[in-house]
Amino acid sequence: MQRKHSRHTGHLARSTRLVGFAAVAAVGLSVANAAYAEIDWMQQSGSKINLLLISHPFVDSLKPLLPEFTAKTGIEVTFEELAEQPGFEKLLADLSSGTGTYDAFMTSPLNNWQYATAGWLEALDGFIDNPALTDAEAYDIGDFAPGILASGRWTREPMKGIGEGSLWGLPINFETYQLAYRPSILKELGLEVPQTYADLLAMAPKLKAEGPNGAIYGIITRFDKYWDLPYLTFGTMLQSYGVEMVDEEGNLQICSPESIAATTDFVELIRTASPEGAGAFTWDQAMQGFASGQYIISLDEANLFAPVYEDPSQSAISDDVGYAPTPLGPDGKRSAGAWVWSMSMNSASKNKDAAWLFLEWLTSKETMIKTHLGGNMNPVRASAWANPDVAALVESWGEHPGQYREVAEEMAKVAGVNFPPHPELTRMLDRWAEAIQQSYFDNGNVEENLCAAQADVARMLGN
Amino acid sequence: MSGHDVEAYRRGWRARLTYWGMLVPALVILFSSLYPFLQGILTSLTNRKLYLQTEDFIGLGNFETLIHTPLFWTALGNTLIYAVLVVVIQIPLGLGFALLLDVPSRVRSFFRTTVVLPLLVPPVVAGLMWKTMMQPQSGVLNWLLQAVGLPPFSWLTDPSTALISVVLIDAWVFTPFAVIIFMAGLQSVPPEIEEAGRVDGANAWQIFRLIRLPWLVPYIVLVALFRVADSLKQLEIIYATTRGGPLNATRTLHIMAYEEAYRWSNLGRAMAIVFVLWLICYLISGLLLALWQKQEKARYAV
Amino acid sequence: MRSSLTARKTARTALLTIGYVLMACFVLFPIVWILMMSFKQFGDIIAYPPRFLFSPTLDNYEQILFGSEAEQAAGQMPNFLGNLINSIIISGGAVIVSTLIGVPAAFALARGALLGAVHVRFTVLSFRFGPELAIILPLFLIYKQIGLYDSYVGMILVHQLITLPLVILITTGFFREVPVEIEEAAVLDGAGIWSTLIRVLVPTVMPGIASAMIIAFIFSWNNLVFGLVLAGGETRPVTMGILQAMTFDQIRWGQMAAAAMVAAVPGMIAAVWFQSRIIRGLTLGAVK
Structure with a gap:
């Protein structure tokens, strides 16, 4: 069944690498046409737009900037802010209702594959190319990291065509994954930051300590039953073991020998070095647990938790935290998942031009830099990384100056969306995550679980 | 004349018309919910998905798929176990509390007031409150357990303990319902029967066992009826705490249907699950309702 | 006879007391605990062992009812x-x-x-x-x-x-x-x-x-x-x-x-x- 897809599935078109922002700065090619004049920002004055925002530091950084937008354009902005899960449920309900309640909303490529299939998204190319609406020179679309921008393009054909076709969303930040560790405790234990997963497995039994508030455990990472497990965090480990959901011939790799090895090692790591209950940790518990000082290593977790770790009002470890790239796989490979928060426009919106002006303003160089300074990590524009204020902000993070930035740059080189676009990909990944959880909770062996999941996913693809 | 008037007021055709007129708006509102219900049954016969404009009639296809989905059977099992645990825990606990509150004491009125509190707290709030307290490492419950020398418990985070933990939250919210029904039941025990028992030299246990408990049977059935019906379709506490996890330990049919619809946008299959659940609710509560009516009839016949 | 009556009375009181304590723990503790939590600062909340004594703050109520500073700046109703x-x-x-x-x-x-x-x-x-x-x-x-x-x-x-x-x-x-x-x-x-x-x-x-x-x-x-x-x-x-x-x-x-x-x-x-x-x-x- 899957073989049938293979003929149409070119590897490059299926996945997208984000390309490090260090490299991006050098590329910086501009499609600007000097003939375009500044646009009339007041053209939609008096209209109103409504946004759906998913709670995120980005949102906190955006709120104080909204009056600036209203002053500049005369467009009134209202928004709703929801937590992630209820937020995406509500978005699905609302988009399917076709009422256009939200003119624009926060989303990501993964979610957009379903929304675009349904016809709920407005393609953005027309707005970008319209000189009356977009000042191409100032907007400078070539300033976006090409890989990150390309992850928002798709031809709407299942299993292929990512990075091609229409642009369905504009990136506002991206996260990839890293190790965070407690330098003082590793030193006390006489351990080094692990370079490979084998190193980490070997040191796992030694990762324990006593802290002022009781036991300090070895490893924390999210481990819930949802798609973010194989897609993002554990996905980073999987990909470093050489596993992609679909290989170049179009075969599912969920129960490949590499996947079984990665899953076995992961389960062992968690069993050895994580406390009871680790099998139900969500990202928030993973972040809060590490910030509270109860863990030595945060394994392959989002690098944008760093602002929380570094903030003394939210963290007990702000003066004792270091960052490192994720460990290397058995063949010395490092690869990483990526999450790109994007803004998309509702095709049922009644204020599309006003909504576009908002998106244009929001993702402009100036506004993006302001959000980064307000805590929105990580930048997706080369100009933002080059900005001295942004650079100064992240400079202090880590065990030594510049550590966070070095690690983030290293990880961005290998981060990518290595999954085939499909409107029901989240469901398939949920099923995969379930198999990983079953293996942790001793529900059958790893191979059985993964192969059963693969069979189910194959069935979903067959539909 | 007057007797006749009262009779006409009560039974005349005009009176009847007026009474029905009073009843009709309420019935219209309640019965109008049958329309979406029937629509839902139709949807359960299609492959309707939220993100596709088209839908095809697939007969009993969704139900067939469910039969071959192991998760469906897990969820069905969880649903039934949840309901059984609720009854097994809440009826004895509620009875104990009600007996305690039946004994005159200085603090009784304070506790009669506070015992209803959990029932009036939104279940989703209760879920979040308990989830906070049940955190395995940082939660206050494990700290308390360790303070009295017991090992920590994994609560909501392990498949083997998650369901019972959710049931415990359910018990916190809804045991007060059992308590107030049983308090009413205890107050309705005719004092002369109890007095007679005491004169015959029965001790407190015998009075409970031989007089009060039999008297309370219809009340127990009533509590079982409401608690079973509500717990078969419990959604809010689970949604606020585990959303069906870890693994699928707390995945009940209602939660499964919700995720099928709003996580996976598969509306047709979601409706099929809901319809199966509806059938179970209807059968079980119908059974208990019949049992209760029988009890009531027996009592009033005496 | 008299002493056995007193003993029974004591036992009864003890039993009642135990019952009420159990009930108070089960029914009231969660509410009291969350009420306390609502007056705690973040540091006091994540502290382990849990803190029963802390300096109370109204910040949490202020935040949810009147919004964060950013929200107030944006003129957005929380x-x-x-x-x-x-x-x-x-x-x-x-x-x-x-x-x-x-x-x-x-x-x-x-x-x-x-x-x-x-x-x-x-x-x-x-x-x-x-x-x-x-x-x-x-x-x-x-x-x-x-x-x-x-x-x-x-x-x-x-x-x-x-x-x-x-x-x-x-x-x-x-x-x-x-x-x-x-x-x-x-x-x-x-x-x-x-x-x-x-x-x-x-x-x-x-x-x-x-x-x-x-x-x-x-x-x-x-x-x-x-x-x-x-x-x-x-x-x-x-x-x-x-x-x-x-x-x-x-x-x-x-x-x-x-x-x-x-x-x-x-x-x-x-x-x-x-x-x-x-x-x-x-x-x-x-x-x-």
């Missing part, structure tokens, strides 16, 4: 306050509609001696027993079509499924307790059914109607599922607002606790002030 107002409109509206429709219906059921009244009662009761999603998932599609999705009217209508059966069942119980003679006196004075109901019976059972309204209000207020499926941003109720407090950069436990306390206020006030009436209402709604 979501939670909007959710509170939505809940007041929806639950208040639903209870008023249910009272206007349900009280006459209850009277007809209690006094009408109608053929099939028993069946009607059970039918009304049975609306409690089905899973909500059986009705509201398809209702979501219907509401979308007729434009009632995310509207107060739509929400008030669907909340009738909660409030109307409660009002009918509880007030029927209260009506039944009124001696028939009171009505007969009114009828002898030439009053019709409606005027008997309005002038004589409603004033008599007013406390009962009030407790039915309070109970219906609380159960409507506490509901999450309807809001989850049928409410959008315009009408999102307070129970949804609380789920929202768990956000990206931290689980805002303190704010969640404060929001939980605010959301539980109607229930708590009712429990403390109208205690006996609520209990009677709940009992009547179920038993009679």
